[in-house]
Amino acid sequence: MLENESNPTISKSTGLPRKRFYRARAHSNPLSDSHFPVPISPCHVDYSFHYPQLVSSDQVDSNKKIQFADVGCGFGGLLISLSTLFPETLMIGMELRDKVTEYVKERISALRATNPGQYQNISVVRTNSMKYLPNYFGKGQLSKMFFLFPDPHFKEKNHRRRVISPHLLDEYAYVLEIGGIIYTITDVEELGEWMNSCLASHPLFEALTVVELGADPVIKLLSTATEEGQKVARNGGQTFQAVYRRIVPSQ
Amino acid sequence: MDDTQVEAGDNNRDIEVAPALISVHPNQNSVAVAVGSDLRIFDLRGGCGVSLVDDSAQPFHKDSIRAIRYSANGKLLVSAADDKLVKIWSTDSWRCVSSVCSEKRVSAVAISEDGLYVCFSDKFGVVWVVDLHELEGNESLVSRKAAPLLAHYCSIITSLEFSPDGQFIVSADRDFKIRVTVFPKKPLDGAHEIQSFCLGHTEFVSCLAFICTMDYPQGFLVSGSGDSTVRLWDITSGFLLDTCEVGAKAGLLESNRSDEGCSTVSDLCIILDGNLIAVAIQSLQGIMLLHCDLSSRTLNVIKVVSIMGESFIPTSLGSSSHAELLWMVTGVSKLSGSDCNSLARVRVLSGFKKSNPDSVGHELTVMRDDELPGAEKLLEKLQGSVSIEENVFLAAAEAVKTAMCNLLIKKQYSMEKREFRKRSRNDRKIKQ
Incomplete structure (x- = not known):
């Protein structure tokens, strides 16, 4: 590795990390036992490490909690757009691919350095959210969860690897507060139908109305903010979204 | 690199053994021991061994039994084995009243406090529920289908337990997790409401x-x-109360x-x-x-x-x-x-x-x-x-x-x- 001043992985003009040095496979097996540290419980999540300017290490017990989770955040495009839209909200991206997580980490620290005072509310963690979500968030802690362009896993044998599935929705309902919103979008029609039907048949979720969708400023970011979304738009592809609210079940 | 050592690690699967299990009738009418595929029951009241009757199969289980349990009212005994069968026995007649096929190997069983539902978990982390309504009085052998109740994401579930008031079902897995789920009024539709996660163990929960x-x-x-710890939990909040x-x-x-x-x-x-x-x-x-x-x-x-x-x-x-x-x-x-x-x-x-x-x-x-x-x-x-x-x-x-x-x-x-x-x-x- 060369010295810092001529580090080729950082772009000289923007100071941001260059993507081509963080090439990774497009898919990762969520079923494999990867070895990375996992917090024992939500109170073991080190907030001062993720948000050093907003949470100092001596006030760990402050009631400022992560409220948005971008599951499978990829290269972090959505997080960065949301960061300035909701500057007071702590949010975290969760990504299974190690190299991609490294890229997002570098990207955030570069943005923090070039825009003092900004981008302090976003961070990223390498984890398997399908296994360890309850280790990061307590009951009803989140107000928004994002699942943008997840791996479609076409084969029926691999449907249990899909990040939106009937049983995993129980865990998402647990970490979401009542009224919290789950956003999903994909460019694969089959997966779009699957995600929609999983959410529609789950007793703890209800679809947002067209009026509500129109009023939500986050909706248009779904297809424009992420790298995947931009790629789909460039190729003139279609997208399918499903946006649902966490409700109290009717007894 | 030592290839033979690598191979040896993989061959361990061939000598997979199952520990012996014991379960005692709630009124100490009988005691059951499972070793390998053998289910042995001794009638303590009558002072003699019990011969089980199962019209569907001989032997009763074809592979190692992994879980046995009496129901709280003592009317049922459930056994589950690596042959992917869950057998429900009547403790009056010692007949197999129901035999349920599982898609995967079974790791744990539990019976609801009212004795109307049998739950079992498989090695892929799914908990299934079997409805025992209509079983009353009807002692004939019925093949039943199980419905999925809940799932831990691809983790072996090591233990299943109903809370004493019957309100919750608790499941523990090898990923250090204990999940407390509200046991619903209609369990066949699935249990979607998670009450809490009890987190604190740093190794598999056994x-x-x-x-x-x-x-x-x-x-x-x-x-x-x-x-190497035993921990005490409040399941409503998931709080760890004490560690020993x-x-x-x-x-x-x-x-x-x-x-x-x-x-x-x-x-x-x-x-x-x-x-x-x-x-x-x-x-x-x-x-x-x-x-x-x-x-x-x-x-x-x-x-x-x-x-x-x-x-x-x-x-x-x-x-x-x-x-x-x-x-x-x-x-x-x-x-x-x-x-x-x-x-x-x-x-x-x-x-x-x-x-x-x-x-x-x-x-x-x-x-x-x-x-x-x-x-x-x-x-x-x-x-x-x-x-x-x-x-x-x-x-x-x-x-x-x-x-x-x-x-x-x-x-x-x-x-x-x-x-x-x-x-x-x-x-x-x-x-x-």
């Missing part, structure tokens, strides 16, 4: 039990784990032990509806007795009850709800390098008295074989033979320990071993 007294009818959860380092305490009390990391808690048993917990620990010859003070919500070690005379390390514990006996079994299926291919040894600890929990431990005695209810007849039925050679015990304990570690602890590979394994993957599709 066993669960509820402590429930007159003062605290909602009950508190106790869990044992591969991290039983591994360290066992080592302390038994000063002649030096090796560490082998003090996995293998089973827990609540004695006398009350505040006493018997703990079986791998490599502890005997059991550890804990007292749970529910007013201060603490766990304290009372004493280690050693079993003299033979190397008896229990693999499973059982007790009825009111009797003053603790039943213990040790053993394995398929013991390699021995002439008898399975081993089971039953011991009983007596002297638990409800009146004075403070003085507990003084009157405890390990019953001699001839003092047991049913004496030789019972041992012949449950153990298969009256006497067992001493050298078999340690081999059995070692086999159980290895099997449990292989099953539940994540394997750590060095970088080069990992590369080697990637090259020799066996999950590629074979063209037919």
Whole structure:
């Protein structure tokens, strides 16, 4: 590795990390036992490490909690757009691919350095959210969860690897507060139908109305903010979204 | 790199063994022991062995039994095995009243407090529910289908337990998690509402039990784990109330032990509806007795009850709800390098008295074989033979320990071993 001043992985003009040095496979097996540290419980999540300017290490017990989770955040495009839209909200991206997580980490620290005072509310963690979500968030802690362009896993044998599935929705309902919103979008029609039907048949979720969708400023970011979304738009592809609210079940 | 060593690790699957299990009828009418594919039941009231009747199959199970349990009202016994069958037996007729096929191997079973639902978990982390309505009075054999209830994402579920009030179902897995789910009114539609996660264990959770007294009818959860601790939980909030380092305490009390990391808690048993917990620990010859003070919500070690005379390390514990006996079994299926291919040894600890929990431990005695209810007849039925050679015990304990570690602890590979394994993957599709 060369010295810092001529580090080729950082772009000289923007100071941001260059993507081509963080090439990774497009898919990762969520079923494999990867070895990375996992917090024992939500109170073991080190907030001062993720948000050093907003949470100092001596006030760990402050009631400022992560409220948005971008599951499978990829290269972090959505997080960065949301960061300035909701500057007071702590949010975290969760990504299974190690190299991609490294890229997002570098990207955030570069943005923090070039825009003092900004981008302090976003961070990223390498984890398997399908296994360890309850280790990061307590009951009803989140107000928004994002699942943008997840791996479609076409084969029926691999449907249990899909990040939106009937049983995993129980865990998402647990970490979401009542009224919290789950956003999903994909460019694969089959997966779009699957995600929609999983959410529609789950007793703890209800679809947002067209009026509500129109009023939500986050909706248009779904297809424009992420790298995947931009790629789909460039190729003139279609997208399918499903946006649902966490409700109290009717007894 | 040493290829042979890598191979040896993979071949361990062939000698996968199952620990012997014991379960006691809630009114101590009978006692059941499972070793390998054998289900042995002794009728304590009648003083004789029980012959099971199953019109559908012979033998009843074709592979190692992994879970047995009586229902709270004592009318049912459920057995589940690696042959992917869950069998429900009537304890009146000892007939198999229902046989349920599972898609995967079964790891744990539980029966709802009202005896109307049987739940079982498979090795892929899914908990299934079987509806037993209509079973009343109808003793004919019915093949039933199970419906998915809930799932831990691709993790082996190690233990399932209903809360004493029947409101929650609790499931524990090898990923250190305990999940508390509201047991719904219509379980066949799935259980979607998670009450809490009890997080704090740092290794696989091996066993669960509820402590429930007159003062605290909602009950508190106790869990044992591969991290050598027993922990006390409030399930409504998921709060960890107390941790008892039983591994360290066992080592302390038994000063002649030096090796560490082998003090996995293998089973827990609540004695006398009350505040006493018997703990079986791998490599502890005997059991550890804990007292749970529910007013201060603490766990304290009372004493280690050693079993003299033979190397008896229990693999499973059982007790009825009111009797003053603790039943213990040790053993394995398929013991390699021995002439008898399975081993089971039953011991009983007596002297638990409800009146004075403070003085507990003084009157405890390990019953001699001839003092047991049913004496030789019972041992012949449950153990298969009256006497067992001493050298078999340690081999059995070692086999159980290895099997449990292989099953539940994540394997750590060095970088080069990992590369080697990637090259020799066996999950590629074979063209037919």
